[in-house]
Amino acid sequence: MPKKLLEVKNLKIHFKIGKGQYVKAVDDVSFDIYQGETFGLVGESGCGKSTTGRAVIGLYKPTAGEVLFDGQDVHRVSGRERQRLTGRIQMIFQDPYASLNPRMDVAEIIGEGLVLNGLASGRERLERVYELLEMVGLQKEHASRFPHEFSGGQRQRIGIARALAVNPEFIIADEPISALDVSVQAQVVNLLKRLQQERKLTYLFIAHDLAMVKHMSDRIGVMYLGNLVELAASKELYREPKHPYTQALLSAIPLPDPDLEQSRERIILEGEVPSPINPPSGCVFRTRCPKAMEICAAQKPTWREVAPGHYTACHLYE
Ligand code: SF4
Numbered sequence: 001m002p003k004k005l006l007e008v009k010n011l012k013i014h015f016k017i018g019k020g021q022y023v024k025a026v027d028d029v030s031f032d033i034y035q036g037e038t039f040g041l042v043g044e045s046g047c048g049k050s051t052t053g054r055a056v057i058g059l060y061k062p063t064a065g066e067v068l069f070d071g072q073d074v075h076r077v078s079g080r081e082r083q084r085l086t087g088r089i090q091m092i093f094q095d096p097y098a099s100l101n102p103r104m105d106v107a108e109i110i111g112e113g114l115v116l117n118g119l120a121s122g123r124e125r126l127e128r129v130y131e132l133l134e135m136v137g138l139q140k141e142h143a144s145r146f147p148h149e150f151s152g153g154q155r156q157r158i159g160i161a162r163a164l165a166v167n168p169e170f171i172i173a174d175e176p177i178s179a180l181d182v183s184v185q186a187q188v189v190n191l192l193k194r195l196q197q198e199r200k201l202t203y204l205f206i207a208h209d210l211a212m213v214k215h216m217s218d219r220i221g222v223m224y225l226g227n228l229v230e231l232a233a234s235k236e237l238y239r240e241p242k243h244p245y246t247q248a249l250l251s252a253i254p255l256p257d258p259d260l261e262q263s264r265e266r267i268i269l270e271g272e273v274p275s276p277i278n279p280p281s282g283c284v285f286r287t288r289c290p291k292a293m294e295i296c297a298a299q300k301p302t303w304r305e306v307a308p309g310h311y312t313a314c315h316l317y318e
Contacts, residue, residue, distance in 0.1 A: 005170060005202050006033040006056065010065035013051050017277070024276045025051040027226035028065070030303075033170075038196065038203040040213030040234070042249070043223035044273060049206045052223070053172045056204065057089050058082075069170070087117055090163035094175035096155035100147040106133070106158055107143040113165040132161040137191060153184035160191065164199070172204045177212060189216055210246075211253045214238065219309075222246045225284040226276055228303070232310040242312040244289050245269075283315065291316060 013026040026048040033039045041049045054060045056067050058074045067074040069085060077085055093099040100109055110129045114120040120128045130140045136157040147155055156176060163171055173192065177185040193216065195201060207213045213220055214234065221231040222245065230243040241247045248267040255261040269288045274280055280287050286296040293315060301313040 002034040002036055004032045005035045005070060006204070007068040008032070008052070008056065008065070009068070011052065011055060011062055011067065012064040013048070013055055013060050014063040021277060024226050024279060026055065027279070029223070029226075029228045030065075031221050031228060031231060033202060033204060035169075035202055036196075036200060037218040038205050038216050040205045040207060040217030040220040041223060042207055042210055042213055042220060045208060046225075046273060046276065047223040048226040048276075049208075049223050050174050053091070053174050053204060053206050057091055057172055058086065083117070087166045088168055089170045089172065090166065090168040092156070092159050092163050092171060092173045092176045095179050096152070096159040097147060099159060100155060100162075102147050105144050105146055109147070109158060110143075110161045110165055113162060117166050119166065128165070129161075132165055135164065135195070136161045137187075151184075152180050153187060156180060156184075156188050157191065160188075160195070164195070167199075168201070170202045170204070172206070174206045175208065176205075178208065185212075192216070209253070210238075210249050222249070225273060225279055227284050227313070229285065229314070230310075230312040232307075236307070236310055240307075240310075242306055242310065242317060243285075243314050244291050244316075245285050246312075248290075283313075 008029060008031050011026055011029045014022040014024050017023055029052060041052065043049050051060060055062055056074065061075055069089060072085060074085065107126060107129045110132055111125045114125050114128055129143055133140060133142055138154065138157055150158065177188050180188060196203060205213055205216050217234045219231065219233050220237050221228050222243065224245050230246045237246065238250065241250050248269050251265065251267040255264065267290065271288050274287055281297055282299050283296045283301050286292045289296065295315050301315045301318065303311060303313045304317065305311050306317045
């Protein structure tokens, strides 16, 4: 059994927006990520998945709960320990253009982390940048160019090279392919998979739809309105989704077989996602759930294991 590299325990992140008013961006979320796996975190925009990712890297402080990386509380370490820890966790962003400094050339962008972490400087730094460029499918010649001279896919490769520069063990990829053309998405996914094998990386892969994480993830967690509603091994989740929200998300993915595609039932969710300032009582999904019952408004469903390694929070399984 691989070891638990990341433990997210009862994480709550509430942002104060006025007197007594809070946005409950993440509301009691728990999951573990094992060394060497890819854990996909999926949900519509505003469900709290990116906030969760940012809390893991220490950018947001939890209102309650904790994030342990290799047994260490990410939010309680300081000084050298903190620096060591942040070197082990890196992030890749959705919009590589916005996350790359337009005034720095690629050598400076990728080499910055090497210098800051005292890993290489001068000629050695440049040699390392060349190696990293090659590792992500770019060339030595690209080192002296600026971000605007690259395509979206190439910029994402630069972002990946920058993340790899400090030899991380864990990478949070926050919608890394959402802004790319479909043809380029597969290339970036394949690159991330190859790097994972070569460098024994562990990934938290955040995406807004289940189709994107399908080929990447070992296990998947589904979030809705700040809550984790289902978690299972990837194949199991696609074969037998338990939560009505996951079932609706999966029914929206087109099937490659035209006959199956024509005959299957598509679940259309009515209404909008409610505000996280004033989430519904009981089950947060109840205002859009086609299977909602009386109890769903009165009681929050408990998180339980409904099959080995398959968890959900829904009154249908209580
Ligand atoms: Fe639907 Fe009720 Fe289950 Fe929530 S608890 S998902 S409202 S059936």
